[in-house]
Amino acid sequence: MKLIRLGRQKLKFEIGEEEKELLFQVLLFYPLVPATHHRLNQDRRIPDPNGNQQLLESALRDQQQENRALLAKLLKQPRRFTQSEGGYYVSFSRPEVEWLLQVLNDVRVGSWLALGSPLHQLEIQKGMSKPKAQKILAMDIAGYFQMAFLQALQKYSPTMND
Amino acid sequence: MAMPETLPDIKKETRPDSTTSLEPGYLVICWDDPVNLMDYVTHVFQVVFGWHRQKAETHMLEVHETGRSVLLREGMEKAEFYVHQLHKYNLHATLERDAS
Numbered sequence: 210m211k212l213i214r215l216g217r218q219k220l221k222f223e224i225g226e227e228e229k230e231l232l233f234q235v236l237l238f239y240p241l242v243p244a245t246h247h248r249l250n251q252d253r254r255i256p257d258p259n260g261n262q263q264l265l266e267s268a269l270r271d272q273q274q275e276n277r278a279l280l281a282k283l284l285k286q287p288r289r290f291t292q293s294e295g296g297y298y299v300s301f302s303r304p305e306v307e308w309l310l311q312v313l314n315d316v317r318v319g320s321w322l323a324l325g326s327p328l329h330q331l332e333i334q335k336g337m338s339k340p341k342a343q344k345i346l347a348m349d350i351a352g353y354f355q356m357a358f359l360q361a362l363q364k365y366s367p368t369m370n371d
Numbered sequence: 372m373a374m375p376e377t378l379p380d381i382k383k384e385t386r387p388d389s390t391t392s393l394e395p396g397y398l399v400i401c402w403d404d405p406v407n408l409m410d411y412v413t414h415v416f417q418v419v420f421g422w423h424r425q426k427a428e429t430h431m432l433e434v435h436e437t438g439r440s441v442l443l444r445e446g447m448e449k450a451e452f453y454v455h456q457l458h459k460y461n462l463h464a465t466l467e468r469d470a471s
Contacts, residue, residue, distance in 0.1 A: 269459070355410075
């Protein structure tokens with residue numbers, strides 16, 4: 210995925226046909242991180258820790274639902290992707306890039322949790338079970354697209370125009 | 372890293388900090404994990420706290436090298452808000468009451 214144009218509001222990329230397929234496949238895994246995964250604190254001196262934890266989990270579940278709806282909308286917009294010589298052109302607004310980063314990271318972290326939170330990077334090996342290999346692949350692909358978006362955002366200068 | 376200065380024997384004055392005198396302070400702490408990408412963590416700190424890149428990177432490196440970084444000290448509500456924001460991005464963050 211290659212950044213073509215970077216504006217104040219939108220980022221335009223060129224994405225290969227296979228890359229597009231991989232992006233769609235990996236986004237379809239969302240959400241993977243359970244809302245109960247995050248702990249607000251382990252400090253007993255904090256008032257009402259259970260109540261606050263429940264509020265946090267409820268807010269995270271709401272956010273996952275909202276993201277899922279946005280994602281479904283994005284994946285059903287064929288006009289967003291227009292044919293290019295090397296594949297497709299696609300534009301995302303800055304808020305869309307922001308939530309795509311969150312969604313991709315959910316897939317990356319959720320796959321990692323499902324793999325048992327390994328301390329070192331796992332590699333696909335011969336004889337490995339298909340679900341395990343799929344999770345390793347999902348982690349790598351999500352990370353690849355995260356880096357593409359992050360590198361694009363780092364090039365942003367406030368003086369740029371759309 | 373800067374070394375501590377040797378100061379004359381002066382008794383340290385208790386600072387009448389408004390946050391400490393009215394309510395306990397709470398620390399927003401981010402913890403290291405082997406899954407979040409370093410660039411991603413830097414980006415999240417920039418977005419959530421509005422920090423410039425250099426400050427965000429300094430905290431990201433502290434997380435990476437020492438296992439954790441205290442990002443902010445705030446009142447309970449604000450600290451909770453920030454921890455929640457970090458969780459939205461799937462960073463490992465917690466809230467602790469400031470013992471100091």
